[in-house]
Amino acid sequence: MNSQNFRKSAELLGAICGGLLISLPAIPQALAQESAPKVNPSPSIFSEPPYNRSQAPVPREPGVRPQRPVPPVEGQVSPVPPEPGVRPPRPVPGDRTQQPSPGAVSTEQPSLLQPRQTPSATIALANGMVNVRLVNETAANVTFQVIGDTAPRSLQGKSDVTLQNLKAPVTVTFEREDGGQLIVTPQGSSEPGSLEVTFKEATNAKQGRSAMRIERNGSVFLN
Template sequence: MNYPKFRKSAELFGVICGGLLISMPAIPQAVAQESTPKINPCPRIFYEEPHNNQVVVPQGCPPNALTQRLAAQGLLPVPATPSQEQTNLGVGGETPQPSVKLPRPASGDQTQQPSPGAVSSDQPPLLQPRQTPSATIALANGTVNIKLVNDTATNVTFQVIGDTAPRSLAGKSDVTLQGLKAPVTVTFEREDGGQLIVTPQASSEPGNLNVTFNEATNAAQGRSAMRVEPNGSVFLN
């Protein structure tokens, strides 16, 4: 009889069966671990009435109405930001729904595009070029003395805005306004309704400005106001 061969076959069969018996308990355990669902610590019921205003959510969950109200009153710590795992689960364990894309409007519903020559109301207005100063003077401690010289044959009414009442300057005369703090605006007009040519000129002495009035031949030459800026720039209008 062939006993050695039979003995070797029996030993091999025993080894195979033993290995199967050892590995079998591990298979159900692995399956059980994989099939165990993740428990969401922030179920949807926390955010539904009446729990939304009666139950405080656990630390780390998105705050519901009651949790927010008590935290605002200082009765609870500020709710922590939910973990990434909780965010992926979503409130109640549901996977966040993907955003829904709205259908594109039909050709007849498309927003009308402005014509190439149209100006959009959203565009800022164009900036006007800055006016060139008519004169520039050196102020004395932020103040200026203005000498008005009326070379016309008629009276000129002038006023320092916010400083003096309207005053009259007779023809062929002058007056000096002292210690005006810049910025300062002076208005003037002829009492006969005519136009004035206004010529400002810096004096040789710092802080002094000479302004001469002459009769204008047309309205385009006329000026009715003068402003001295804190940097010494003099503008006419």
């Protein structure tokens, strides 16, 4: 081999070795780039909210059938769900409507109107005034009193007394001093504004009377 060919061969070998030396540092860099994770090509994913795993559908187990909706019973009204954001009203304490329980018997009874007592006598008053003559036909003394007008007085047996100018309405009470019962009989007179009352002995306690009231219309009631 001549010197010229040897020189060319040496230059070619030097170029090849130089290229290998230059390419060796680039090989690890290329391997590192391949092993590094790739950057997300869609940068908008970082602006989206994180995914909630609790909202993800749960896969159904094999062999389990989904539940069928129960049809509503005839005549039964299905409850209406409240609107979103509307809270149901809270019960107010003490605001409860009491309803009678089935089979409960009401204790409320309508008021019974008592029939009005029939007057024992009726007289014609003279300008609202009346004279009352008491006749004691018993053997015992009788104590009498005009309520709000006179003090208690005693009427001896087999005697009489007249109470004049009593203004109606007026009440007169009487009782036997020996504790016996009296049968009282009022009777109108032919003279206007006059009433005669007779006392007799009573053998039955149910027959006994102890008070007399004269109303403005002339009705006389015994008690």
